[in-house]
Amino acid sequence: MDSCLIFAGTSNVELSKKIVKYLNKELSPINIYRFKDGEICVKIDENIRGKDVFIIQSTCPPVNENLMELLITLDALKRASPRRVTAVIPYYGYARQDRKDQPRVPITAKLVANLLVTAGADRILTMDLHAPQIQGFFDIPVDHLFAAPVIIKYLREKKFKNPVIVAPDVGSVKMARAFAKRLPGGLAIVDKRRESPDKVEMLYVIGEVKGCEAIIVDDLISTGSTMIQAAEALLEKGAVEVYGSCTHAVLAGDAIEKLNNSPLKEIIITDTIPHQNLPNKFTILTVSELLGEAIKRIHLETSVSSLFI
Ligand code: R5P
Numbered sequence: 001m002d003s004c005l006i007f008a009g010t011s012n013v014e015l016s017k018k019i020v021k022y023l024n025k026e027l028s029p030i031n032i033y034r035f036k037d038g039e040i041c042v043k044i045d046e047n048i049r050g051k052d053v054f055i056i057q058s059t060c061p062p063v064n065e066n067l068m069e070l071l072i073t074l075d076a077l078k079r080a081s082p083r084r085v086t087a088v089i090p091y092y093g094y095a096r097q098d099r100k101d102q103p104r105v106p107i108t109a110k111l112v113a114n115l116l117v118t119a120g121a122d123r124i125l126t127m128d129l130h131a132p133q134i135q136g137f138f139d140i141p142v143d144h145l146f147a148a149p150v151i152i153k154y155l156r157e158k159k160f161k162n163p164v165i166v167a168p169d170v171g172s173v174k175m176a177r178a179f180a181k182r183l184p185g186g187l188a189i190v191d192k193r194r195e196s197p198d199k200v201e202m203l204y205v206i207g208e209v210k211g212c213e214a215i216i217v218d219d220l221i222s223t224g225s226t227m228i229q230a231a232e233a234l235l236e237k238g239a240v241e242v243y244g245s246c247t248h249a250v251l252a253g254d255a256i257e258k259l260n261n262s263p264l265k266e267i268i269i270t271d272t273i274p275h276q277n278l279p280n281k282f283t284i285l286t287v288s289e290l291l292g293e294a295i296k297r298i299h300l301e302t303s304v305s306s307l308f309i
Pocket residue numbers: 168169171172198200218219220221222223224225226227
């Protein structure tokens with residue numbers, strides 16, 4: 001792993017440190033600073049000529065700052081003649097704008113893909129994309145990991161008597177089915193109707209949840225409305241307790257307070273997005289080993305696909 005250098009942007013230093021710890025490495029030196037007018041400047045403080053370079057940066061809030069910082073860092077790296085640059089993006093922001101669902105709107109997930117490649121990424125390593133087809137927005141290799149193995153391991157330790165995995169909307173059914181198969185447990189779907197980007201309305205619960213421990217699985221929690229309304233609908237249908245789980249805890253606005261005051265018994269998230277001092281109701285699992293292992297296999301050019309489960 002000597003010719004592999006790993007740099008971290010400022011968005012998720014804690015996760016980056018855990019990743020290099022798993023790999024028995026140190027983060028390589030980089031100086032990221034702001035000019036007085038807010039412009040970002042980056043100085044790579046190590047020779048990277050001919051090296052296999054990884055830059056870890058989640059494009060989480062503040063998303064525009066973190067994205068721009070990643071683009072500028074990629075530019076700095078590319079101009080220093082490395083052999084290859086892999087952008088490790090544990091959380092890929094703007095992923096929800098992945099299609100034209102109404103006239104005259106952007107496809108920002110594609111724009112971001114174009115920007116990353118133009119800036120200098122030769123390869124992308126990411127996790128639980130909101131829409132898996134975003135991989136196809138890139139004409140460079142994309143390794144797409146899932147946090148499911150980490151979350152399922154934790155859920156199994158709870159030794160549920162009668163668990164049912166719940167998709168809080170149709171878009172999450174594939175993810176829920178994978179969880180249900182591997183936990184194992186039953187499968188249910190909450191039929192979610194969205195009134196506006198920040199307001200949802202729950203209608204029906206499809207599947208048997210009465211007397212079950214319900215575990216809602218989603219790729220992300222933003223305002224928390226989806227999770228909370230799904231939990232309320234499940235309790236109304238007779239679930240004995242409801243857990244929420246997601247890979248990316250965006251937790252926008254007053255989501256933390258809302259979720260903490262909700263009937264959800266526990267909210268299980270990962271560290272793709274950093275959070276400090278969350279209430280006890282939140283359990284943070286680390287995906288550092290998964291990402292670290294993927295970095296190792298990419299560098300050693302061994303198969304990464306066994307991690308895609
Ligand atoms: C929707 O398609 C996603 O999978 C999430 O369910 C959604 O983005 C969560 O948003 P919020 O927490 O604001 O309801």
